[in-house]
Amino acid sequence: MNAQENTTLTLPKWVDLHAHLRQEPMLAPLIEAQISMGCRGTLAMPNTKPPLAKVLEADPLPYGSVESYLGRIRAIAGDRMPEVIVPLYLTKDTTPKMIEDGAKSGILRACKYYPPHGTTGADFACGLETFMENGVIEAIEETGLVLCAHGEEHILGDADFFDRNRNAEILFYTNRAPRLLDACPDLKFVAEHMTTRTACDFVKKAGPNVAASITPQHLLYTISDLLKGCKYHLYCMPLLKFEDDRAALREAVTSADNGKFFAGTDSAPHTTKATECGCAAGCFTGGYAPQLYAQAFEEAGCALESLENQQIFRQFLCTNGPEFYALPAAADGETFTLTRTPRKVEMLEIPGAGAVTPLPLGTKRDTLPWSVAV
Numbered sequence: 001m002n003a004q005e006n007t008t009l010t011l012p013k014w015v016d017l018h019a020h021l022r023q024e025p026m027l028a029p030l031i032e033a034q035i036s037m038g039c040r041g042t043l044a045m046p047n048t049k050p051p052l053a054k055v056l057e058a059d060p061l062p063y064g065s066v067e068s069y070l071g072r073i074r075a076i077a078g079d080r081m082p083e084v085i086v087p088l089y090l091t092k093d094t095t096p097k098m099i100e101d102g103a104k105s106g107i108l109r110a111c112k113y114y115p116p117h118g119t120t121g122a123d124f125a126c127g128l129e130t131f132m133e134n135g136v137i138e139a140i141e142e143t144g145l146v147l148c149a150h151g152e153e154h155i156l157g158d159a160d161f162f163d164r165n166r167n168a169e170i171l172f173y174t175n176r177a178p179r180l181l182d183a184c185p186d187l188k189f190v191a192e193h194m195t196t197r198t199a200c201d202f203v204k205k206a207g208p209n210v211a212a213s214i215t216p217q218h219l220l221y222t223i224s225d226l227l228k229g230c231k232y233h234l235y236c237m238p239l240l241k242f243e244d245d246r247a248a249l250r251e252a253v254t255s256a257d258n259g260k261f262f263a264g265t266d267s268a269p270h271t272t273k274a275t276e277c278g279c280a281a282g283c284f285t286g287g288y289a290p291q292l293y294a295q296a297f298e299e300a301g302c303a304l305e306s307l308e309n310q311q312i313f314r315q316f317l318c319t320n321g322p323e324f325y326a327l328p329a330a331a332d333g334e335t336f337t338l339t340r341t342p343r344k345v346e347m348l349e350i351p352g353a354g355a356v357t358p359l360p361l362g363t364k365r366d367t368l369p370w371s372v373a374v
């Protein structure tokens with residue numbers, strides 16, 4: 001065996017700062033998948049059924065509550081995955097008072113902006129201007145909560161939706177995001193699942209209150225990988241982009257000063273991906289994300305034999321995100337290992353729901369160069 005074959009990184013347990021854990025009966029198996037890949041926490045997205053658009057269960061609004069969902073996750077995960085954040089889904093019914101009371105109660109740590117009709121489960125969303133006018137964004141800024149943004153412009157004609165130099169994300173980061181941060185310069189803002197060079201430049205130029213999460217799929221693949229053979233398991237929102245965009249993301253995460261960029265997988269399971277009239281958006285990476293990120297770092301030229309590169313990888317996967325969200329650091333000894341041992345990827349069977357397909361299954365590969373032990 002040569003030195004490369006048994007490279008092992010012992011890493012602090014990490015927090016996946018963007019994942020979809022859905023609702024029962026998918027919730028428990030998806031939590032187990034997070035724990036199995038070394039997570040000590042997850043920021044669990046609120047586009048469940050029903051959406052999590054109120055903070056307290058006692059609120060009469062006809063939505064699910066952050067309070068109840070947190071309780072259900074804690075009942076399954078317990079001490080094994082203690083750092084759970086559930087952002088409030090911003091809808092027409094969100095008020096500044098809901099944000100202020102939620103922040104005071106300690107239940108609410110973040111809010112989620114979806115572009116209306118922009119993606120799976122975004123049917124309850126409202127345009128950003130609504131929240132800039134009704135005081136909701138100001139309340140988020142003043143309470144110090146984090147605004148997690150799905151940064152894509154909505155209601156676009158085909159020409160603006162996807163083009164080499166113009167697409168929904170580019171429009172958001174050249175138009176809406178600058179106006180938002182001019183109006184609320186202290187807003188803690190996360191450019192979630194960032195995919196373009198434009199968004200990357202925006203985040204780099206902004207103050208320390210602005211950061212970004214990046215998924216494994218956007219570091220590993222481009223739109224060509226999706227189009228060649230119509231690999232629909234690679235279909236997610238925001239869409240995979242071009243070579244130059246991927247190069248910008250790779251450069252951002254693999255540079256020694258990658259402090260504004262962190263892991264957020266956007267793992268989004270669908271038991272039925274391809275339908276008769278289209279395809280559900282979402283890449284599932286539960287159980288395999290550190291391995292996929294490691295592969296992406298190496299494809300970007302950041303070989304993980306080097307101690308210096310291991311440190312850069314650790315920052316991106318394990319420490320930058322928790323620091324931005326002011327979460328406690330992993331305790332000494334709270335670690336997992338990532339070893340260069342090839343591992344076959346397996347479907348996840350979810351009793352009562354069906355099977356979900358983790359990447360890279362559904363592409364040309366079924367094996368990852370790395371494996372994880374917890």
Ligand code: DOR
Pocket residue numbers: 020047119120121150235236237238268269281282283
């Ligand atoms: O691809 C996506 N899938 N993007 C999203 O924003 C939502 C997610 C889902 O919930 O399936």
Ligand code: ZN
Pocket residue numbers: 018019020045266268
């Ligand atoms: Zn998502």
